[in-house]
Amino acid sequence: MQQSTLAWLGGCDVVYLVFCLGVSAYTISHVLAKSADKWPVLNPTGFEVIGIKGRVEFAKAAGNLIEKGRQMFPQQPYHMITDTCDLLILPPKFAEGIRNNPDLNFIGSIVEDFHATIPGFEPFRDGREDELTKTVVKKQLTKLLNQVTEPLSVEADFALRHHFGTSTGEDRQKVEGIRVFEEILDVVARISTKVFFGSELCRNEECLKITKNYTVDSFIAAYILRIFPKPLRHIAHWFLPQCQTIRQQFAESKKLIMPVIQARRTLRRRMQVEGIPTPDFNDAIDWFDHEGKGEPYDEASCQLGLSMAAIHTTTDLLIETMQNIMLHPELVEYLRKEIFQVLGAEGWKKTSLYNLKLVDSVVKESQRLRLSAMSMLPAIPEELP
Structure with a gap:
């Protein structure tokens, strides 16, 4: 036998x-x-x-x-x-x-969920183990909101006119034939890039294209890669066109971002040697360097990751809010009245945001009703049993 x-x-x-x-x-x-x-x-x-x-x-x-x-x-x-x-x-x-x-x-x-250890997906991880991006958002972005509100409103005005024009003549015909998602995505990308990448890159068309496209393409690539079992993903990504695309986009973003960061650091060192006060740029490039405290971090991943998170969530929420207003057109008159009253009296300040109570309520209700808000708060244990 x-x-x-x-x-x-x-x-x-x-x-x-x-x-x-x-x-x-x-x-x-x-x-x-x-x-x-x-x-x-x-x-x-x-x-x-x-x-x-x-x-x-x-x-x-x-x-x-x-x-x-x-x-x-x-x-x-x-x-x-x-x-x-x-x-x-x-x-x-x-x-x-x-x-x-x-x-x-x-x-x-x-x-x-987003394969952050695989090349091309680096922006999905926090550029350093001590959660540097989280620190920047909490200590810098929130604290300096009052200082970035007006520059953002200026950039928003430029972006809206650039994409939608005015409400008369040929511009009205242009607005009637737009693809909402693409245009809103572009507007949000322009505004976000102002506060994250600074004045040097906020109107750089190549930078805007990469930032916008990476936001969309990376989610598509992540979804497709999830079809494969985990052990095979580190091999499959080399052959998937979607993953190849975001690897190229990330590499191109580095070529655009790093020269600006290096120029800022050189300027800061020179001014310190000469005893000249260094300027406050009030953007994420400076915030990351300040909170990084001289320790190395993945600059491009931090910058693109922060921008990507803002663009994805803001675009989603803005479109959802616009759709809800369209479903309830009776709100338009009240929203306009509040906006004219608050901004006419105060202009764009941090306090203006707090006084736009009806606008805030409409946005928050849209956020509550969003499918993603209904679903789940993901988290994994630090140590799996």
């Missing part, structure tokens, strides 16, 4: 046998792990291990799945297979408890 078994093994393709045994073992462990979990699965995939079916179904009908989960499991955790992974969804009552939990890492979930 033993000899016949050895003879049979000797006649088989050893590699194929090992592969089959490995897949079988993984499948069994995968199924057993799922069966041992006490929380229900909203959209089970059966014996499918890779989970492509579940990811595709989520991509096609995410809104329906989220609503289904809210109805079926309103007060208990449950699993949902998404386009990124198998997520454990917690009821809203747990939100406050996990929001500041040090054992949950929001940045870690971004790194995981």
